[in-house]
Amino acid sequence: MSINTAKTVTLPADDPGSWPYHSIDDLLAISRHDYEHAQLEAMRFRFARLKTGVEALSRLVDRQGVEDFDSFEAALPLFFDHRVYKSYPLALIETRDFAKLTAWLNRLTTHDLLRIDLTGLRTLDDWLDRLDENGMLIGHSTGTTGKLSMLPRSRTEWPHWEATYNEAMRATTGVDPKTDFVPTFYPGYRGGHHMLAKMLELFNIPAAGGPEHWHTLYQTNVSSDLMSLAGRLQSVEDKSELIEMGLDPALLEAREAMIEQGRRREADMEAWFNKLIEEFRGKRVKLGGSFGDLVRVAQMGNAKGVKPGFAPGSFIMTGGGLKGVKDGPDDWETYVKEFFGIDTVGIVYSMSEIMGAAPRCSHGFYHMPPHTVLILLDPDAKPLPREGVQTGRCAVFDLMAETYWGGFISGDRITIHWDEDCGCGWKGPRIGGEVTRFAEMEGGDDKITCAGSQAAYNEFMNYVMQV
């Protein structure tokens, strides 16, 4: 089955991979009531093809005894908890047991990873490189314990991912990254396998017009080895233990260097930005970085009387919180716009686990296109009504995932406005307000028990997370 709209957008349930190739304006012109049935049928289509090919899903089907579903709610028992993507033992990384790590990942994808030659691999980055050379596009996020979630995305999904992301960027900035190339600044790493770094690299280099127009604060990639072992390295004070673990002592030095780099980051960022401000005076640019970074640069610039003068049509693409910013302005956006002399600020809402991205509209909401199914859950993991304004844990189904299971329950707490009455004119469920991680909401209360572990304060991760 499929639906047809007045604008002749066709969303065939047996080909959800075709959905992201429509213009996002057309996709957001359709009411969700006109495509939710097609979404459900498309989920069933994916399920029928993946339930035997993705071993972990087969196991879940057996455990839950659910062979089919006729509603979003009935499909929920088959969604992966976000923990599924990091259920490997950390020892596999510490001992660099890439065969077992590959076998673990193999259970999450239809690709046959066991055929990949693993000889000569020394580091986690090597392993991720090797997987990518063999058709995968693995991105990892950061766990609170430093354990990385690995998303088994592949080149099969890449065209969909590229199409949907570029359209979301165009929708929120008005600049088409496929045709209008703009030199880009980003106060972080050049790339890497961390999902955010990977996306920046994948999408920004072409949009900037080539690597020579992708200006980053650091000239290296973020190290997945250091991120994954941060917790362990923190506790390894004695180098003999490192050697016993079989780790390269150079890792410890790399870690020290990274911490040092992190300490200097603010000053480095200021110098780097100021240089670019001069170099690109009168030119059209795109600025990246977190809200916090941009506010800091503006604060430092204002203090020193720096006046950027970029050409009209310059724009900012940002995201992330104001963590670490002291005395941040209430209206950070106006503050940043005024300092840089730039009117356009684009933001999209997404998560590492999905390819879909919701562009921010002129009214400050994030509208999710039909290729990503959103379901909000109450504290008992039951779906909240799809009406009015609801806040809860976000479950998603990424219909663009062809070689891995797209159903997953996140750790994000979001607010969705289900009534399609946004003043911007776009339809579809829209996300508003603050996004918080459930993990961040826990703790900080006044309950005291004698059980618990010394929460290892991990200075290192604080710096690394400034990617």
Added chain:
Amino acid sequence: MSRTYDIPIVSRGRIMHPQGDDAVEFGGRAGARFRAPDPHKHIGDLVLGDPTRLRDLHEMPVREIIAFLAALGPKLALDRNPHMREAFDLAVEAGGLTPPVLRSVFDALPGLFDAAYLEALADRTVGIAHLNGWVPQGEGPMARFRVRAVGTRQLHITAGNVPVVAALTVIRSALTKSDCLIKLPSNDPLTANAIARTMIDLDPNHPLTRHLAVAYWKGGDEMMEQAICRTTRIDKITAWGGMSSVRHIQKFLSPGIDQIALNPKLSMSMIGREALEDAPAMKAAAAGIAVAAGRMNQTACVNTRVVYVESETDDASIDKVIALGKEIHAAFQALPEGISTPAPRPNRDLEAELQALDLEEELYWVKGDTIRGGVIVSRYSERVDFHADLNNRVVNLVPMPDLSKALRWCDDSTQTVGIYPERLREEYRDALALAGVQHIIALQPSAATASDDGTEFPGMPHDGIEPMRRMVRWVIDEAPEEIAVSLAAE
């Protein structure tokens, strides 16, 4: 469903109820609401500005202190004491422990006030002679060196997961002849309160009653803690559990204020290969683990969460570890209800962790749930990364070809290590102690009656320290030589 509980300030023999302007509301566990007097208005009631006002307790013989406490104990029996009953009801509502388990925990409280036990506790820790007077430290001319243990002004930031903490705090400060201010935890704001009110019922003018204050304020309330934690007002701070509460309070530590930190702890067990060799040994080890993990429904620091099992990691060996896991799961179901019960409600986060691992059958074996209890067998020599959050009677069995490698996971936050069989004691006792472990116990079903911290034998160290010895001030009275001679001649 939940009611609002009044948490009065009990201070030096007086009870101050929240009323009118002098009332603040705060949320507790599981939706319960509390109402307490505004603590900011009562700082003067809570602290003892002049330490010489401890004179009354200072001069009271330990025997009289014990007599008062021994009279207090029986009055704390749940069936006879409405204040304790209210504390019990609230604990049931908060839902950390089930009624049968709570019942046995509350029923054990009066026993802590047994006179013979208290006498041994005072004598084996500080020493009754040192509490009662100036004790000569040597013979002959050396007798001129005399030492006395003197009471202090103490702030206790208590943990609320078990009510025994409140009783232990009252006992320790009383036996050290100290002035005691208890900051109530939001997860048990009533037990210490109930004990203090029962003391008033017994004798509102007794020096012990006059040197006890109990109040709630929100942990991290800077204004409160800054006003209280001054060298002119407090000598010693005992901080139980709660890393954030310990952190908050450390901000106010200055030279002159001594911190007795009973940090958050976790516990584990080690099981030798013997347990996998025959059925009786496996059953015995499983029963021991069930008690070590299940007692008080795995809410306390003493509870085992991870079990290191001496085993290879090949399939045949892991099958034996799984067999042990099945025995442990069965043993959880067989625990008497006063020791442990199924959980009143599932733990959703932990449930999700279990389900995620269950999909990885090549890396883990998972049985059970967060209601009846569960077992995760790692097929690899590594504990699960959420080991600190294991709760609701869920344990993680980790195969260790070389059991000594488990020491890698031991540090000062590892409180108790259960062992089976006894062979391991000789082998690992010293290594565990050096690594930071504070208590080594035998895994056996009879351990069900053992207490948290070795208090079944009076005056055992607690979390690696001797809190009562640290709660007093050790004062030297050094006489000149000639007087010492004449004293010695008497």
